[in-house]
Amino acid sequence: MGGTFEPLAGGGAAVALDEIEVSILRSLAVQLLELIGPGPQAEDADPLAALFAEGPTEAPSDPALARLFPDAYGGPGAPTEGPRAAETKAHAAEFRRFTENDLRTRKREDALEVVRTLDALTPGGDGGAVLELTGTQPLRWLGALNDLRLTIAARLEITEDDEAGVLFRLPDSDPRKPMVMAYLWLGGLQETLVETLTP
Template identity: 40%
Template structure:
């Protein structure tokens, strides 16, 4: 994994992914979009202004542990305030996270990732301007939180993960979690060099 760098002349953030890596990113972000939109999927054919002014969002925390981690309670000691805050904000937050993940997918596909990966040795070059890079960064954070929640990753548990045999699916999923974290770090570093 080479990760992200800043192009000296254009100032754009660039990375090259193998076809496998790009397809893995597409899969992870696709699963995130599905999770975010599955619970809140509604057909909204109202007037756009009416939809914008609709604050009838969810008031209870999500049951799915990943969604609960992505949308924590804003007021831990005040259930009523937390419920009202969630009602006014969670829908837009979900849409923003789903859009960020969709942007990653769209960018990879625009860079040449085919709908079904069939080619060995395929390389995908991605160039991002600063706003696009920030969107990718937000999406990486959401993917990492989702993976950490599903895996049960906790602070200072590295010894546990290193003790698992390589063929253990949990170890493989943890490797993906670490890989996304490494990409996130290189993206932060590339952005800081702007």
């Protein structure tokens, strides 16, 4: 089972992780949480008010956050000038205002689930452990793995999967190499987790 998810009898998925892999996954999830930002601060806040709270209207300036929270309208081929461009921008801002807070909450909860499940692992004699995901955990992990890959891809300026292959051939002395290896490893985890959940 080393390094790839396999289906659990009765549903769910399991993967064997060594001590270093657990540490890397946890560190990446914590960094993702820091990037996404804190959740609602006031514990006694009115839940109804929070439900209708408006979010930002502008796309994030950080490329990684822009990849995690893209505009719902526009994109490649969309007009950049004139009335159509202004209309597209207005629609994107309106959509973002009512959806980004919920999307941030979901992404934060996915990353927190990764941290919690890793913290609950009981190491074996060799320092490794078998991570078992059941219930909603596999879907939370899928979301977090995807967000981690999007974030790393933004930092590496990867736009297409074939670019990752070019980066894979970077010399070991290149400072991007560890991030490229993490990107490819997370992709393998994500792919095998999807396969375990596909009937």
